[in-house]
Amino acid sequence: MSASQKRQNILLEIYDYLFSVFGPQGWWPGETIEEIIIGAVLTQNTNWSNVEKAISNLRAAGCLSLKKITQLSETQIAKLILPAGYFNIKARRLKATAQFFVTSKILDYVRYNLQLPNNLRDKLLAVYGIGRETADSILLYAFNQPVFVVDAYTRRFCRRHGLLDSATDDYESIRAFFESHLPKHVQLFNEYHALLVRLGKTYCRPRPLCAQCPLNKKKFFLHPKAVE
DNA sequence: GACCAGGCACATC
């Protein structure tokens, strides 16, 4: 068995185990593509429960749509998304994001079942307020593209369990690691990321509760040294 | 009261 196949087996073993412990996570918790995009911006460095409050404000005001958001002032948006924190900066980011989707008509590709432009990730990254994680969250959860989302939990998980050399644990390396060692299945990527977040919230905080982590019962480590 | 949360842009070195 090649080293690559071994890595793939371990990643799938971890996935199966997490799924058996936590079950399906039901991501993304949004009704529509537009709501997912809006939530992806609002959840930056912010607890999801606060995002829910902001989304419910937007919905109550009839503003839970990208077109509507382009028509509001940043001040108006900021008032609605107040509970999500960083409301001034996020108002600007949300408006820039909404303007991108409205002017590019990307949602029409979905509506008419067309193939998305293959440089969509680069286009998203060029939008003010959309970085790697937000772009990839949108691609995976809103547009069902097989992109593996990396976040703080994923990075922490990789470090603590020694999945990567510490020299190559930047965002793109971690993304490439998962994408190249897993079957390119949207539903797998969807559930895997959500399960890592679930695991991280429970056992892998910055002040970790690693002793109780269910993964301790298994030995998945690819590299002998897991970093704290 | 401190710490943390499903980041990002920008300044500075």
Add this chain to the structure above:
DNA sequence: GATGTGCATGGT
């Protein structure tokens, strides 16, 4: 390219 900083509410 690496590292530091501002952004801000609400839950634990």
